[in-house]
Amino acid sequence: MNPDGGGALRRLLTTLVRSAATLTATLAALLCVTFALSSLSPADPALKLVGEHGSVASYEQARHLLGLDLPWPQRLGRYAEGAFHGDLGISLSTGAPVARDLRRVFPATFELATLAMMGSAVLGLGLALISAVHPRGVTDVLVRVISLAGNSLPIFWLGLLALYLFYARLGWLGGPGRLDDAYEYTIDMPSGFVLLDAWRSGVQGAFPNAVSHLILPVALLVAYAVGSIARPTRAALLAEAGKDYVLLARATGASVWSVVLRQMLPATASLVLTLLALTYANLLQGAVLVETVFARPGIGRYLTTALFAGDTPAILGSTLVIGICFILINGVTDSLAHLLDPRT
């Protein structure tokens, strides 16, 4: 758009520096808020360590071991220093380093959310375009129904229903878990991405089995997210439809689809980008119910279990990772939107 390549590069660099500064400041703020909230939590990590029967001396010893006897700014400093070096502490509920736990569960969520995002983007934008071209047509009604259903029906209930129908009743698709038991505990998962690991394992049938276990949870997340993309995009496209440049283009003889794809869609690109980014961020942290119903590991489930167990290191670690995802997605979206339209 800008013929001046040097100017574009400068703008990109400025945006990146600004994003990095925002990322650092937001992360610091996130860390402080999460740490403060964890400190206020009534769950007692020391009690969890020594148990209900622990003597007062053991309890005090555990508090000292966990650093709970220190003032909270000092604890925060200690934690931040560890986090900077990749040490997020030991999870009280798994007994393993939080960083290791997160390396295990995050790829599963990332895989699920990314596939769902791709499905939602393709389906959502496709439906939005069709319903904008044919407002009040069949597709338009379909978009509304899907949006309404996806946003109003509880996702765990839909998940159970889908499991009952497609897994238990019809036997078409894989059920809970990432793989059938025959594969799950025999193939290695070095990357944590089940599709990749199943493919690499070379075990016959492992990859299609992983696919069959992914279809339902991905489809559910798509159903949940597609409305959030399709409806605002459709509304934005229809708002553009009445503008002069569209009338002019049509008057010059351009086809409807040509105008929509070449003129109207680029005009709404910033909005679409923001929608996709928000949806992706929500999918990354909001898949907990799907992970629970489908018994899949993931950061949402890990965080929920940690919350129930009062596992402060795991809560802090998960929140940080989710926060970083949010900030990165927002940063990338802002940069892209800025590049597409320097006025934003």
Next chain:
Amino acid sequence: MSRRDSSTSSFNVSERRRRRRATLLLAAGCLSGLCLAGPPDVLVVAQSLDDITSLDPAEGYELSSMQAFTSLYQRLVQPDPDHPASMTGAGLAKGWQAEPGSLAFELRPDAVFANGHAVRPEDVIWSLSRAVKLNLSPSFILNGLGWTAATVEQHLKKIDERHVRVTWSAPVGPAFALSVLGATVASIIDERETGSHAESGDLGNRWLHDHSAGSGPFKIRKYIPHEALVLDANPLSPGDAPRLKTIVIRSVPDASTRELLVRVGDADIARDLGPDQYAALRDRPGLQLRQFPSAAVHYLLFNTANTDRPELANPSLWQAARWLIDYQGIAHGLLKDQFQVHQSFLATGFRGALDDTPYRLDVSRARSILQAAGLDKGLTLTLDVFNQAPFTEIAQSLQATFAAAGIRLEIRPALAGTVYGRVRSHSVQAVWLYWIPDYFDAHSSASAFALNLHDGSTSIAERAGWSIPQLSDLTLRAVREPDAGRRLELYRFIQTQVQQRSPIVIALQERSQVIMRANVRGYRQGLNADMVYYDRVTK
């Protein structure tokens, strides 16, 4: 649902898998070998494993980890699965000689760990002393023998290559010592194997989080927190080798998903379903419902130490409460036989348990007790409960029956950790909790319900602020009592005192229900949390 019901016998696992294979082949082209039939020598159990913090017996003290320890480790003595009251036959000790203050154990000559190492007296000494030195959650059980990190090694002596002597400084009898040594925290670990994985003086604790080094019928192949525990049969297992080669315990957090898994046959056993789910599956073809008594007892506790509410210390309130619980309605109606009415702290199945149930729902009697005590002017109390089934359902039942006598209960559901925190800080008014004995001896429960020494030690009686110097003395006398018959008499008397006079209203005993495929045979389960046995299971 009904159509599926009628066709269950034909809709078996292989049929379902054939359909799935055919469909996917059709959809995706050539995808040969998509679904392997579940091997017949693998048992798949669906339950939640979210509670496991560690699989080191010196640390793990949750339901799921304790269930696993019995498969992975042996203790010197442990209850015989077929005769739980007997401590012979199942442990590493072939026999023992009891003397006042000591027990001399003879190890079985054929006792070996899963890796082939022989079980030596050194392993016994190392395992017991490391559990005390690590000082983690379950170590208080061994502390009951008077052992501390500084003194424990003095109490464990190797006599020769097959004999070891255990002594104790606490004023307890050999029967109690045997019970303590039968707890999972006293599991015997291979010192050579575990020691080689020790780091920073942790005595192998980190390594044992997800590995095993025991002599039980199974060994850990893989443990993935919150996902699965996979056990392989130990071919060197004591007695006969396990019938099945592998046990896969899958962590499935949602009860409805667990139900689906067992219904379609992808799981052989499912645990922890809701009462409605069990009722729906009870008569379903292809499935069987097994019920086992559990040692868990549920109780209502009034915190008499709450000085803001002096009514809580009034024994008339406790008495009235005993007549304000719909015992039968909760156990058999609301919770569909997942509980039985039980009103003393020793669960039915324990030697010396008091099985009489003198209390029932009688609102008018409760009202007159409250009236006589001047507590009939509209009392409002908070009731803390765990925010999950069946606690919230029980709380609602209590709310209704107490309201009939003019006591308004305000339910405060919260996470278990939060509720325990409030109980520990004595900030609750009334709370509904449950208790599972820590080891298979009456003293475990008696020391919880009838011992308050005011010395910083904790117990349920202490949490209730119940001051009982005489009853505490009696509880300590009972644990010292060498005569088995006299000891049981003492425990019966102590139970009666708690049942009739305490601010703790014991109401229900759990029944553990397990749903399994009809072809699963040989599964055994006992009273205590650790008494889950997979070694004789066939399918």
